[in-house]
Amino acid sequence: MDTNRTLTLVPPVRLAGYGVVLREWTDADLADLVALYDDPEMARWTPVASPFDLEAARAYLAGAREGRAQGRKVQLAVTTDGVRPRGEVLLFLSGPDERDVELAYGVGPAHRGQGLAARAVRLAAEYTVRDIRPRRVVLRIDAANTASEAVARSCAFELADEPPVRRVSRGREIVLRTWWLPA
Template sequence: MDRISSLTGYGLTLREWADDDLAAMVELFDDADVADRTPLASPFDLAAARAYLERAREAQAAHQRVQLAITTDGTEVKGEVRLNRLKGTISYVVGAAHRGQGLAVRAVRLMTDLARQDLGYARVALEIEPDNAPSIAVARSAGFRLTDAEPEVVEGERRSYTLCTWVLDLS
């Protein structure tokens, strides 16, 4: 399948990151909550943004990920949503100033639609820490269910992450 550069639906326009988005990336990702819940660099400065954008472009070119900025107007970036094409997992970050607007749920639904309709996935998953109430609410709102699989412990640079698997069957 060709590279996916944009998706629209649910009141969102998901689009590829652009060079002009570096400052917005810093604003979104240089946040204590993001640093605590993700393996992103912290502090997240312009150098980290440049490196992140390069890795995103490489992963998209290699068809490993679909990694798109979340916008409501095609311009102002409010977060990011990613589909790991190798694992069938979706992840997301919404900037602090934009939380509570249902952006994550809508972005997950749009990425789920892509996985089902265009990529032919039978199932997608979210990996969420058991104490991450906002992400658990997103999972439930988007129709995902918690599996009984043993949580996976992933070692990050700053700490270990215990991740529970939430799935949505697409067939």
């Protein structure tokens, strides 16, 4: 594993297609971050703080900027107009194999059921394949998260034939299945 690998992305990253615009977070987005992440479903499936308040949003944004500066990850607001965040998609070097780029995503409660996650994942995956050129683009999803598995399938990801990845989130172990995007 190449532990010195980084995501070399020219800032600011802004991607448009499929009726969504993905852009980097700004300080003006703090209230929107709270609206997106202070939600029981987000708390259930993501490692973010819960409850997620303005202080948590500031810490989250600082962590996003630090990860970006280190070349470890980029966190993009999912918008339909380039302005108001409705969700997020993350691109980061995968812990199990840093030749892989892992995507993660979430859509705020007021914006679910509109196909935003699938459109954002499709756009981010195409960008990753074209511009970052990892060994694989992967998703790691809890088997009980049927909505995320449906997004994976709709974006042509396939369940990988490999052992689950175990992670600790807020003091509890979670078991994630790996989905990969065939070439």
